[in-house]
Structure formats: C-alpha cells, structure tokens
Amino acid sequence: GFSLDTGNLIWTTTPEPYLSVYDKWYGNCYGYGNFYTGRASGQVNCYDLETGNRLWTYDVKDPYAEILWSNNFPIEFHFIADGKVVVSYGEHSPINPTGRGAPLVVLNATTGEEIWKLSWFNNWWGGVVMIGDSIMVGMNGYDNRLYAIGKGPTAITAETTNEVIPRYTGVSIKGTVTDIAPGTKDFAVAARFPNGVPAVADEYMTDWMQYVYMQYQRPTDTMGVPVRIQVVDPAGAYAWIGTATSDAYGNYEYSFIPQMEGTYTIIATFIGSKAYWGSQTTTYLTVGPATPTVSIPPYPGYQGPSAQEVANRVIANLPADATPEQISQAVINQMPEYPEPTEIPEYTTIDLVIIVALVAVAILVVFTLYKVSKIT
Template structure:
C-alpha cells in the first residue's frame, strides 16, 4: 500500500502488551508477539502446494477423464501439532477475500467459516502432437479439493499441468501428471443374413404340405365312417 489504505485486517488474532513491544515489519513480513500463547508470529505471504492426478490413467478416444487434486497452505505454522492434528489432509489454500476469518479459524480455533472459496487452478495439457493448450480453469473448495473433467480429442500420451498462479496471500505452485488415450476400437461390421438352407427351402415346406394332406385324408375318412353309420 502506498496511500495508507487498509489492505488486510484480522481482529482478535493477537494480544499485545507494553512490555512485549509493538510488531515490527521487514522484508514484507510482520513479526509480533501474542500474549495469549506467548509465541512470536510472522505474518506474510506464504508458500502453497498443489497436487494433480488423472483418472483413469488409460482411456479410449471419446471417453472423458477427471483431473483432480488439492491446493494447500504449507506455511511453517501449519506444521505445528495443534494445526496439523486438526487438518490431517493439510490446511486448504483460501481466497484472499476470506483470509481474515480463515486465519482465525486455523490458528486461534475460531468457528469455521462456511462462506469461503478456494483459489483458482488452471489446467494445461501437452498432447501427443506437442500441442500445448489450456483445458480450463476451476476453483478449489473449502477442503482444498479441485477437479475438472475433460474429453481428449486425439489418441496418445497427454502430460497435464495443474497451476495455481498465486495470490496476495500465497506464492504459486504447480504439479504434473500424465495419462494415455488409446484409439477408439473400430466399429463391428453389421451382421449379414445367412442364405436359407436346403431344409428351409425344401424340407420344411414339404413337411407342411404332407401334414396338411394327412389332416385332409383323416377328415375324409371320418366323414365316410359317419355316413356308413
């Protein structure tokens, strides 16, 4: 900031005393003591980490794949026992607009905010023809999870790059994965009708004629017997 405008605020994060001194700032990092827990905190832009995976790893042309992963905050404070125990899957990276309420939840056990969003993730791919393209942008959620479904359009190996460009609160991070697309199987030819067999042409019609003749003869015999009576 160059004009004195407020750019970030977090109420209730720290408690200072006269003997503890005021916070100091250097190299864009604020250092201050908190008399709630008798610790010295460093406040500033922190590192992030992103993971990426694709499922399935092998698919066929015309079928979709799901690209997914996590974006997490890996600042040194997230390694303390009290934070790591509450976030066994890592502390999610959260949008700058929600940072104040989120930091209070992570480090001071304030109530977990529910109206927060994650960070944007850009997905790129290098296909088998060495074409590098942007597949789309998605946003991680409250748990740090992101996903993007995409349908490959050419067969071959794809190298996928998931990138978080960074924000005012986090440095960026990226991850790489890969999958392969097999050519679509050729369509099976339509079944052809088999030519009629000799039995269909001669035996079956002849059998029907003989059966009809037997029935007619039987009927005539019955009529003659009835007349004699």
C-alpha cells in the same frame, strides 16, 4: 503545525476526541507527506503536513462495548511501509478479562481504507510489531504466541486415471492445493488437518487464519483458489483448456475429452495471490483407440397381419357352433411367430397383446353378426 525555519504557527487542526490528549504516551507517526495521530482515543486521523487538512479518519471500534471509557480500542502505531499504516489495540493497564474482538489493522496510508485486520492484543511492554523481508512479526497478547504474517508457500497435486482410456472418452483431473507455511507443521494444526491446510481465496483469509491458528469457528462460506489446467497433447501442441477452483477442503476437479491417441502431459498451476506464492505440478494421461460403435437399425414396428385380417381368417375356419376354446386356438394359430432372440424383433410383446385384444373384439363382432344372420 509550526515552521521549523521561523517557529511561526502554520496551521491547527479541528478538535479531536478528548482522549487524544494521551497520544503523547506512544507518539504519532509520519510518512508520505502526511501526519497520523491516534492513541487512547482509538481514532486514526490523517493530516496533510503542508496544510493541516484532515484527509481521513478511521475508528478502531470495540464491537462488544467492553472498554468502559470509550467506544474504541486504544491503539498503538507499529510502522508505515509499502503505502500502509499498521496499528493495533494496546494498553498499559488492560482490563481483565481482556476485551474481545480487538484487531491488528492494516490501513491504506493514502485513503484510510481497511486492507485487512486480524484478532490481536498488543502487549504494551512487549514491544511492537516489526517487519523485515516483507514478513510482519509480533507477539499476540491474546495467546502470548509469536506470529509471523506474510506471503506463504503452497503445494499443488494433480492426478488422472492410471488406465489407458479410449479416445473421445471424458477424463477427470483431480488434485489439491494446500498451504504449507511452517505454522501448518505445528502438531496442533497438523493433527486437525491430516490432509494439509487448504489454501483459500484472499477475501476469506482473515477468518480462515483465525480458524486455523486462533481457535475461531470454521467459516461457512470459504472458497478456494483458481487452478489453471493446461495440456501438451501427443503432437506437442500446448493449450490452456480451462480453470478449476478448489473448495474449502483444498480439492479441485476438471474434466475434458481428449481428441488424440497417445500420451498427454497435464499441467496444473496455481499462479499465486496476494497471500500465497504459486505452485505447479504435472501428471500424465495415455489415450488409446476409440471404442468401436455398434450400429443397430431402428425398430420398424409390427410387420404382421392386421387385426381385421386375422379376424377374417379365424371366422372363415370356425365351425358353425364354435366353442370359446376353439375360437382362442384359432386366433393363436393365425398369430405370427415370435422372432428368435438373436434377431432384431419386428414386434414386441405389447404389439402382440394389442393385436390379440383387437382380434378378440373383431371376432366377437363378426361372429355375433354371423350368428344373427343365420338366425334371420
């Protein structure tokens, strides 16, 4: 670095990779009191303009080692704005087929942290990525299409049952949150997403956009966006009752139990994110009287005579030489009648089975003892 006033040398940097000698072809950039270098080396270096101190370094790596003379992609600076430095792969004489996995990278101008990146091959002779009204526009050499990258619009829906539900009955609120950017109306996209392109969380945006627009594989771990559920009850009171999260198909669901009779206004809101503008919608729910409850007294259990009592009665009425048929009939005659179907049963079939078994055992014991006593 030289002083513009005196021409004196103020500072020098530590040596950079040898390929940095070609940086002059596309130039370096300046901003926020810093000096940024990088070109053929594929390495972005940030220096303090006052001291020449290197603040950070970022390598635009070639993941498949298809650039035969470097481990990095050669890069171009596009612009510095909003505290960010934007670079991408660019080459005046690219290899053919073009190297895979090259990115457009947005870096924090102060720290060098990678904010996001997207599959991108910039055409050396086709200009640079431009920005205006917070929208980046450039031509991607991988598919030779123009891309506009920025914060996009969304649409949200919400619905509940159309029927009147009883008070204190759970109800489900369902809906979708979709990306309605102009690109989603393209036939190639709309045909693949007939129900709309789901809106997804910011941390999944790169992989999701590459899937939607660039024929990449569908991500397997994508999450949707938060949906705030609010209600205005029949008394006019307003409450935020919870938050649902949409899934990778754009659907969300939230359940609650209304406590009042009348009409509820349901408000579903996606407040937006760094990638999307928000959206909001309403639906309605009518609640009627609570369903009457039927009180059923507890089952008291078997209320008839005990097995021993039945056995004693049977024995008392048996002839001296009773046959098995007579014993069976005598047991049946002593059993209580089964209740009418309209009554609450005092005993169940299993009760009677158990009693009959116990009575049979008791009769056998008592009758055997009776026979023995007569013989002796």
